[in-house]
Amino acid sequence: MLYELNNLKMIYGKRAVLDLPHLSVEAGRIVGLLGPNGAGKTTLLEIFAFLLGPTSGELRFHGKKVDYENNRLRELRRRVVIVQQHPIMFTVTVGKNLEFPLNIRKFPKQKREEVIDELLDLVGMREFKHARAHNLSGGETQRIAIARALACQPEVILFDEPTASVDVENQMTIERIVREINQEKKISVIFTTHDMNQAARLADEIVFLFEGRLAQSTYENIFSGQILPGENGDPYCLVQNTLKLGVNKGNMGPVRIAIDPNAIQVSQTADEPPPPNSFKGRLVQLTEEKNKVRALVDVGVPLSVLISKKELEAMSLGVGSSIWLTCPPESIEII
Amino acid sequence: MQFLLDSFHSALLLLWSVDPELVEIVSVSLKVSSSSTLIASLVGVPAGFFIAFREFPGKRLLMTILNTLLALPTVVIGLFVYAFISRRGILGVLNLLYTQKAMIIGQVILIIPIITVFTISAISRIDERYRKTAMTLGANALQTAWVIIREARFAIMAAVIAAFGRVIAEVGISMMLGGNAKGFTRTMTTAMALEYDKGEFVLGVALGIVLLTISFGLNIFFNYIQGRARV
Known part of the structure; x- marks a missing residue:
């Protein structure tokens, strides 16, 4: 199992944002977390990204219990990357944004350009390499954020509402990229969405969340x-x-x-x-x-x-x- | 009025002739102020970063104290440091009084709160997503901090420039701890105060022009850098 969580609770103030007795996610698949706003999708995704620790309960990654006490989370973080709902770009060029994860990983300098170009081709944005990343549109930012996440060479990519702030054309492109990432690069994908159709189109498996709990299906009306x-x-x-x-x-x-x-x-x-x-x-x-x-x-x-x-x-x-x-x-x- | 115009005219001539005394005073001023700004930045920027990012008991009290220190009068610092470094003080043996080092110590105390407080506000304004993005891309704590400082660089630079402006224009500390010794601790402001006491305005006005020109030049430079980054 890629992720397995037991009796996991996330409490902010007095409100239980997440209350999940058990949930497991298999590796190698595309899993959709479906639910309305406030269902706890983003919180769960950030827990999967090891950016947040739960208030109580345990999370297992490849069967091993995640230890929040010791400072070992960075090793785990290097295997998983999250693309946020409104990704933010560092105020440098697109190319430099992609270089950031490579630089951190001490990736050999002479091979960096090659990797960056390849990733930009994958998201169809090669001509933006020297553009200022802050001047991109919502859809373009999303695509560069995906390329930047791929530069981390992760096992898992987590997408938070990958197409919430983009136009229809970019939405199609992004869904295609997500499929390619999963099928060709063999990266596990977990994404959140409030759009049932998108979940059905993209996911091998759908997990329904409602007000922090697992639901049988998604609630409507x-x-x-x-x-x-x-x-x-x-x-x-x-x-x-x-x-x-x-x-x-x-x-x-x-x-x-x-x-x-x-x-x-x-x-x-x-x-x-x-x-x-x-x-x-x-x-x-x-x-x-x-x-x-x-x-x-x-x-x-x-x-x-x-x-x-x-x-x-x-x-x-x-x-x-x-x-x-x-x-x-x-x-x-x-x- | 005629008197001021005459002084202004003579001051321009003095500047034009690159008067050696004037050059000396300006260079002492720049040396002392740059040193104190550099030292205070090395302390204040990391301190501001730490305070902005960490929750610890007494944080609000510390913020209140720092904000109060923004209004610290230079003469109070002068007096306070004097108490330590005068011959009777516990640091008297170091013979610091009436040296450039003494001025730098006083000025550092003056502007550490300025740099710290403005750094805190600069860092707090940086979107939380930068931290999360850096972390998810695999950065460690130091690399994450660097990303945030880079995003806040203009606001931090503005804090440093404001601090420099404060020390190069202050007179209390320089006078009380430096002593206005010609060639050693005479700065633009202490020289101007002396010229005023003597009733001579020419050198004073000339120094005033230099002081304003330096500030003006710094701000033009800062705007230029900021403008280039925005393109």
Whole structure:
């Protein structure tokens, strides 16, 4: 196992940012850490990069327990490198940025230029060698940061949201580079993303994180709400003061809920009176997703629903159509 | 008014003729001020770096003390150092009083707080990502520190230049510890004070012009370097 962690906790103040009973990552693969903002993805990645030590619990690297007490972390750091979400360039030229890791590793001077040129070719940025690294765009910076990370000749590269701040063209390039790094250079890759499609495209394995814990799948349609007692005793969850969602169980008070987009039912009309948990909304966006279609429906709050293509055709829905959504209580999970 | 214009005119002539006394005074000034700035930088920059990066008990108190020391009057330093190095002082046997070394000691005390405080603020402004990037690329503590100092180089250079400006323009320490001995410890400022006492303005005005020109030249040089790095 490349990484193995047991009962790992990371606590800032009183908040547990990470609480992971067990997680293992195999070497040689591309692993995606998927989760919304604040899930603890970056923190976990920095722990994998040996930049942060956990508050408690153990991390094993190639089966060996990481010792945070002694000053041995630099040896480990030299085998793993992280490319941050907004990578920062030293205020020297692109070439000098790439030379930094080589210089630190006392790489023979006469071979440096050759390595730097090769890496710049890999990311398609040879002509930027003498450019000032600070003047690059977001996507270009990201690509140079990848080349700089590769100059460390690591076993593992960790990418934090590799395409969060770049345009579509650069996004494609970066994903291609990540695949090449893994397949041709045999470097293990772990990356974080909040984009399910990217995770599916790129990763051999996906780990779902939510609020510092491992989740079965990624939560969608996440809302903050309040569970209140209903008139007839059945509790309901009030979201944004507009949506009243009947729930099966739950303690009174503020909660966070997630509504499974696969479990929401769609219809064009509703019985009178409408069944519980049914809301009329306006279809505002349709996107293809694998063999299904994702519909974004505004019912006072935006709800994301996955429907089959057949269903969509049968109902002849288009953007702007008004439709009814029914969220069965079992589609609502309190998280 | 005419008197000032006349002095100014004579001062320019004195500068033009490269008066040997004037050259001597300027060179003593530059030598003493550069030495004290160099020594204070060697202490103040690493100290500022250390304070900015480490958490330790009493850090806030230390910061408050350093900030207070920014307002330390030169005459207080003069008095304090005098107490140590005068014949009756515990360091009296070293015969330091009225030497350039004594002036340098006083000036170093004056500007260490300036360099330290400005270094702390320069380092604190450097993005945390530089540290993490250097570390993940395999740098050790010293190499990481070097990266951060390199990123903060202009702000640190500005601190050093401000400190130099402070010592070359101060008069209290030079007068009290140097004694304004002609040819040995007479600096631009002490000479100007003496000329004022004598009621003669020509040399004073000439020295004033030199002093301002040096500051002006330094700042032009600094701006030039900064400008080149930004291209």
